[in-house]
Amino acid sequence: MSPPNSTETVPAAVDVEGLELVYGDGTAAVDGVDMTVPEGEFFGFLGPNGAGKTTTIKVLSTLLGPTSGTVHVNGFDVRTEPRKIRETIGYMAQETSIDPELTAEENIRFACEAYGVPRGDRDQRVDELLDLVDLADVADKRAEEFSGGMKKRLDAATALVHRPPLVFLDEPTTGLDPKARNRLWDYFRRINDRGTTIFLTTQYLEEADQLCDRLAVILDGQIVADGSPSNLKRRVGGDVLDLELDGGVDVRARAATIAREFEAFPDATVDETDEGITVTAESVRQHGTDLLVALRDAGLTVVGFNIRAPTLDDVFLAITGDTVDAESTDAVEDETPASTASEVSQ
Numbered sequence: 109m110s111p112p113n114s115t116e117t118v119p120a121a122v123d124v125e126g127l128e129l130v131y132g133d134g135t136a137a138v139d140g141v142d143m144t145v146p147e148g149e150f151f152g153f154l155g156p157n158g159a160g161k162t163t164t165i166k167v168l169s170t171l172l173g174p175t176s177g178t179v180h181v182n183g184f185d186v187r188t189e190p191r192k193i194r195e196t197i198g199y200m201a202q203e204t205s206i207d208p209e210l211t212a213e214e215n216i217r218f219a220c221e222a223y224g225v226p227r228g229d230r231d232q233r234v235d236e237l238l239d240l241v242d243l244a245d246v247a248d249k250r251a252e253e254f255s256g257g258m259k260k261r262l263d264a265a266t267a268l269v270h271r272p273p274l275v276f277l278d279e280p281t282t283g284l285d286p287k288a289r290n291r292l293w294d295y296f297r298r299i300n301d302r303g304t305t306i307f308l309t310t311q312y313l314e315e316a317d318q319l320c321d322r323l324a325v326i327l328d329g330q331i332v333a334d335g336s337p338s339n340l341k342r343r344v345g346g347d348v349l350d351l352e353l354d355g356g357v358d359v360r361a362r363a364a365t366i367a368r369e370f371e372a373f374p375d376a377t378v379d380e381t382d383e384g385i386t387v388t389a390e391s392v393r394q395h396g397t398d399l400l401v402a403l404r405d406a407g408l409t410v411v412g413f414n415i416r417a418p419t420l421d422d423v424f425l426a427i428t429g430d431t432v433d434a435e436s437t438d439a440v441e442d443e444t445p446a447s448t449a450s451e452v453s454q
């Protein structure tokens with residue numbers, strides 16, 4: 109849900125100025141972060157492993173005190189009003205916090221108690237949340253029987269029992285197969301459409317692209333870029349030509365030199381890849397084939413090529429000089445309940 113597009117100032121759900129967090133061993137995990145997330149926004153916080161995402165979320169959700177800087181969440185100060193913040197946020201951590209021995213319904217009821225949802229409201233709240241995350245049919249089944257995707261959905265439901273206006277989702281779909289991930293995306297969109305602000309961290313750039321109104325990229329504890337996904341893609345500077353070459357490192361290096369010196373692409377960024385080279389330039393659509401001819405004339409064999417619009421992966425590569433480490437993308441978990449608890453891997 110995009111915030112209202114008017115000159116009216118939307119109140120900030122998250123407002124951070126000069127945040128620093130230094131751990132006891134001297135690690136400066138967050139090193140001068142400024143950011144504002146307006147109410148209603150679906151905000152994505154991206155960065156490679158160890159960049160400082162979880163640490164930032166922990167400060168925002170009052171689990172860690174900042175070393176310096178000012179932090180307001182839902183208008184409350186993390187230093188002086190942490191309780192008010194805890195009452196007005198939901199937090200879905202990387203590890204699910206559901207109790208495997210309880211049923212789906214019992215887990216949500218337990219969360220209602222923990223968050224102090226008034227007794228009279230609990231039945232309705234439990235039904236509403238089971239519906240929201242499509243677990244009403246398995247309300248009486250123990251969570252240990254659930255697939256990874258179902259557990260995550262149940263965990264999301266327990267984070268919402270007190271109807272928080274702001275929810276933190278810390279890598280909520282890591283390790284899930286694409287189908288389970290897509291399903292969770294629908295719930296997150298639904299939650300956001302109801303007006304809930306979402307602060308998401310993810311290692312899946314496609315997830316950020318699909319869901320987020322705006323993104324910030326953190327690197328070594330500092331924010332190095334922010335904007336809407338399309339805005340960030342425009343900053344890559346043109347379209348991308350992926351070239352696959354026959355040959356090894358030397359061939360790729362020669363091709364990269366030719367592409368860098370190619371007159372039609374004065375603004376090109378050229379990267380060597382495992383298969384060949386990638387050329388990013390404004391005029392790549394008009395003059396890409398000319399480069400193919402130049403490479404052939406130089407005696408190199410192009411075995412594949414593709415011209416495409418930049419993705420967030422290209423943005424990430426351009427900003428951080430590295431790709432997001434998402435080795436767990438291949439983890440597969442299906443959406444059907446496992447027949448025994450031991451078959452469920454998290």
Ligand SMILES: Nc1ncnc2c1ncn2[C@@H]1O[C@H](COP(=O)(O)OP(=O)(O)OP(=O)(O)O)[C@@H](O)[C@H]1O
Nearest residue numbers: 131133135137155156157158159160161162163164
């Ligand atoms: N308890 C801790 N004590 C000391 N250093 C820590 C602690 N927790 C995290 N760090 C360090 O702080 C930095 C930021 O870590 P953080 O977990 O916030 O990154 P992240 O972007 O969330 O990464 P990931 O995606 O791997 O969780 C890293 O260098 C990490 O090693």
